[in-house]
Amino acid sequence: MVAELYIYGRAFGLPSIDPQCLALISYLSIVSHQEYTIVECNDTGISPTGELPMLHDGKNWIGGASRIIAYLSKTGYNANEDLSSEELAKSVAYTSLVDESLTDALLYSWFADSENFLGAIRSSYSSLFPIPSRYILPIQMRKAAVQRVQKYGGIIESGALANTENTKVYDMARDCYRVLERKLGQNDFFFGAKPTSVDAKVFGYLALQLYPEIPNPRFQMILSSQFPRLVAYCDRCRDEFFANLPDTTLPSEPSPFFTNPISSPKEWFKNTFLTPTVVTSTPTTSSKSQGDEKSKTTKEERDFRLKRVYAITAGVVAMALYVIMNGLVVVGNEDEDEEEVEVNYTGASSDE
Amino acid sequence: MSDREEQVISTESEPVVEIVEEVQPDGSIIRKKKTTRKITKRVLTTGSSTLVSSSTNESEHASASTTTLEESKHELSTDATAITTDTTTTDTTTATATTSTTNTDNAGSAVDLSVDAEQPPSSTGRSFKYRFFGEGDSGNHPFYKYLAKFPLKQSPAPHTRSRPIKAILYAYAPGWHVGQESSLESEKSPVGSFDVESLKWMSYLKFNNIEFELKPAFEPGMSPSGKLPFLALPNGSFVTADGFESWVQDNKSQSAASKLDLQEAAEAVAFIALAESKIHAALLYTLWFEPSHFHTTTRQHYFGHYHWILTKVLSYMEKSNVASSMLLTRTQIDRELIFEEAATAIEALAVQLGDKDYFFGKSEPSGLDAVVFSYLHVILTMPRIRNAEDAGRSGELTRIVRKHENLFKYSQNIWKRWFAA
Numbered sequence: 001m002v003a004e005l006y007i008y009g010r011a012f013g014l015p016s017i018d019p020q021c022l023a024l025i026s027y028l029s030i031v032s033h034q035e036y037t038i039v040e041c042n043d044t045g046i047s048p049t050g051e052l053p054m055l056h057d058g059k060n061w062i063g064g065a066s067r068i069i070a071y072l073s074k075t076g077y078n079a080n081e082d083l084s085s086e087e088l089a090k091s092v093a094y095t096s097l098v099d100e101s102l103t104d105a106l107l108y109s110w111f112a113d114s115e116n117f118l119g120a121i122r123s124s125y126s127s128l129f130p131i132p133s134r135y136i137l138p139i140q141m142r143k144a145a146v147q148r149v150q151k152y153g154g155i156i157e158s159g160a161l162a163n164t165e166n167t168k169v170y171d172m173a174r175d176c177y178r179v180l181e182r183k184l185g186q187n188d189f190f191f192g193a194k195p196t197s198v199d200a201k202v203f204g205y206l207a208l209q210l211y212p213e214i215p216n217p218r219f220q221m222i223l224s225s226q227f228p229r230l231v232a233y234c235d236r237c238r239d240e241f242f243a244n245l246p247d248t249t250l251p252s253e254p255s256p257f258f259t260n261p262i263s264s265p266k267e268w269f270k271n272t273f274l275t276p277t278v279v280t281s282t283p284t285t286s287s288k289s290q291g292d293e294k295s296k297t298t299k300e301e302r303d304f305r306l307k308r309v310y311a312i313t314a315g316v317v318a319m320a321l322y323v324i325m326n327g328l329v330v331v332g333n334e335d336e337d338e339e340e341v342e343v344n345y346t347g348a349s350s351d352e
Numbered sequence: 353m354s355d356r357e358e359q360v361i362s363t364e365s366e367p368v369v370e371i372v373e374e375v376q377p378d379g380s381i382i383r384k385k386k387t388t389r390k391i392t393k394r395v396l397t398t399g400s401s402t403l404v405s406s407s408t409n410e411s412e413h414a415s416a417s418t419t420t421l422e423e424s425k426h427e428l429s430t431d432a433t434a435i436t437t438d439t440t441t442t443d444t445t446t447a448t449a450t451t452s453t454t455n456t457d458n459a460g461s462a463v464d465l466s467v468d469a470e471q472p473p474s475s476t477g478r479s480f481k482y483r484f485f486g487e488g489d490s491g492n493h494p495f496y497k498y499l500a501k502f503p504l505k506q507s508p509a510p511h512t513r514s515r516p517i518k519a520i521l522y523a524y525a526p527g528w529h530v531g532q533e534s535s536l537e538s539e540k541s542p543v544g545s546f547d548v549e550s551l552k553w554m555s556y557l558k559f560n561n562i563e564f565e566l567k568p569a570f571e572p573g574m575s576p577s578g579k580l581p582f583l584a585l586p587n588g589s590f591v592t593a594d595g596f597e598s599w600v601q602d603n604k605s606q607s608a609a610s611k612l613d614l615q616e617a618a619e620a621v622a623f624i625a626l627a628e629s630k631i632h633a634a635l636l637y638t639l640w641f642e643p644s645h646f647h648t649t650t651r652q653h654y655f656g657h658y659h660w661i662l663t664k665v666l667s668y669m670e671k672s673n674v675a676s677s678m679l680l681t682r683t684q685i686d687r688e689l690i691f692e693e694a695a696t697a698i699e700a701l702a703v704q705l706g707d708k709d710y711f712f713g714k715s716e717p718s719g720l721d722a723v724v725f726s727y728l729h730v731i732l733t734m735p736r737i738r739n740a741e742d743a744g745r746s747g748e749l750t751r752i753v754r755k756h757e758n759l760f761k762y763s764q765n766i767w768k769r770w771f772a773a
Contacts, residue, residue: 044683049683049684049686050683050684051683064683064689066689066693067689070692085703086703086704088700088703089699089700089701089703089704090619090622090700090704092626092696092697092700093619093622093623093625093626093700093704094622096622096625096626096629096630096697097621097622097625097626099629100625100628100629100681101625103681144680147680148680148681175621176621178618179618179621179622182614182615182618183615183618183619183622
């Protein structure tokens with residue numbers, strides 16, 4: 001069957017808001033043409049590793065960009081076939097450099113900079129998510145991102161002057177851009193005339209730093225003023241990779257992984273109530289015989305569901321008890337309560 | 353005595369000082385203070401300072417105080433006194449000196465003071481005395497008499513620390529207690545480290561021919577940045593991770609580590625990033641999350657100098673720190689993926705190195721060599737653990753490195769040339 005790529009949805013005029021997803025789209029457009037479809041799902045809960053992009057090729061569910069690229073190279077979609085072993089070594093090194101430095105730079109400019117986060121990023125992310133998680137997830141993402149870029153100094157409040165903020169992260173990004181530009185040289189792509197996996201990765205990050213219109217586009221300014229060759233490279237890549245994207249479709253089958261009701265209520269509702277049979281009969285990655293598998297999983301699942309019911313009931317009962325015992329909600333007649341209060345009050349005052 | 357009582361009351365109120373500068377016809381400037389309150393305060397202090405100094409000679413002292421009183425009254429009538437700040441301070445010191453020594457030859461000093469006492473001593477010294485001993489004769493106070501039995505003596509310092517002549521590197525040291533160095537040797541002069549960051553600093557300093565003295569340290573809190581290693585310089589300043597690179601560049605000798613050209617420098621940056629992300633993750637996993645390593649070697653090396661209870665508690669705290677730091681860059685700690693990536697990274701390094709002595713075929717090591725060597729050396733000299741429960745899991749990273757003979761030789765050669773000699 002046709003492989004499906006699950007990604008974060010589109011934003012800023014790009015197919016996806018996430019650098020890893022962009023990298024994967026680029027990679028797939030390098031190695032295969034129109035052999036896959038894109039599913040904009042925006043829910044990390046459906047992925048086995050809790051991250052998007054995720055690839056589903058009929059029998060395997062693979063989460064995470066590096067795992068997917070490794071899997072695709074093994075199954076015949078290898079963008080690095082033409083590279084010598086030395087070039088391959090270099091490509092590994094550049095990939096890890098990009099993963100470290102450019103991720104930090106992107107997270108810093110998007111989440112640590114309040115002006116950008118409040119002005120553009122939060123609204124772009126929340127337009128992707130359904131109602132309850134729309135208000136929760138962007139804040140959570142920001143928390144995680146700020147923790148990661150803490151080493152460059154914390155959050156910049158909006159309205160802070162440009163010259164008072166520290167320049168550590170910009171120096172770091174500039175170093176990285178310089179390295180990339182030197183490596184690129186006069187070539188069309190990093191290793192000659194044909195794009196490879198490094199190009200996919202680098203473009204995924206650079207595109208999101210270069211194209212979006214955000215209130216404080218420091219990296220865009222650095223790129224367009226000091227690294228014109230990288231800008232030209234990005235334009236070239238955009239024409240090359242995003243020229244004829246496959247259509248976005250709905251997922252052909254629901255994910256077998258646990259979906260929580262907050263991040264994707266529709267998915268969860270469907271999985272839990274509407275299609276219980278589909279969930280149980282979803283083919284898994286293991287290659288055991290079907291019948292054996294089925295009876296085993298159903299027994300386990302029955303057990304699991306029973307326990308879930310117990311847990312939820314216990315939780316609700318505990319909650320109710322807590323509420324009643326602490327007097328948050330008083331059960332009984334209103335008048336009686338008032339009288340009791342009065343008696344207590346007068347008693348206390350007479351003591352004094 | 354009635355004068356003194358008045359004066360006590362007047363000190364409670366704050367003196368309002370008005371300074372007027374007048375230029376005399378001969379060119380000198382006379383500063384004048386105009387305030388009645390100020391003058392009564394002055395009178396008060398005259399009384400108090402004579403009070404302190406007089407312990408036996410009551411009558412003389414009384415007369416002295418009255419003379420000063422007259423003087424100040426005279427000043428009151430003219431409303432002007434020329435004073436300088438310098439004389440004020442000296443006066444203060446004399447007043448306090450008499451307070452502390454409680455001398456007995458007061459006849460002369462009392463007269464001296466009464467002459468000096470035109471200037472006001474500081475109000476704090478006086479108020480302290482009043483607060484604790486009232487306005488009675490404090491020289492006779494039993495507390496002062498008692499204190500006089502214990503005069504303060506100053507002895508010369510028995511030991512003064514000499515300034516270090518070369519930079520001192522405080523770092524985790526020495527290395528794992530297996531392999532190249534014997535325990536006897538390491539006690540005399542510690543070499544190497546089991547901590548990658550420390551070893552990185554050592555090799556970088558050695559490669560740049562910078563002399564330093566290594567002091568084993570196990571307490572990250574002693575560093576200004578909260579992280580080991582750090583350098584203490586002879587001039588009293590410290591170098592932490594932030595300024596290390598630039599400090600080395602400023603202080604290295606000319607003939608030191610080889611220069612890379614632009615293209616090579618760019619590639620070196622990429623390979624350093626590779627080692628510090630992928631191999632680092634695998635090493636952290638091996639040290640902290642393989643139970644056999646964690647419970648024996650890691651815990652003992654990082655926290656072994658504490659009491660065993662603290663060792664346990666602190667090592668678990670550090671383990672959770674490591675876990676959260678690893679989770680910043682990934683969604684889950686997946687052993688299989690981490691080791692797969694580490695294997696790819698190590699293979700990339702092996703291919704890049706080839707059969708040369710140092711990276712990029714140089715004759716002298718560079719910064720990239722310092723990083724790669726530190727990782728390889730720590731991994732290769734890690735204690736081997738053999739038990740059934742572990743089943744070779746903890747040695748996986750070492751085995752991955754040992755697959756590449758050139759990396760093993762490379763690490764060994766650097767150790768022999770720069771450290772073991």
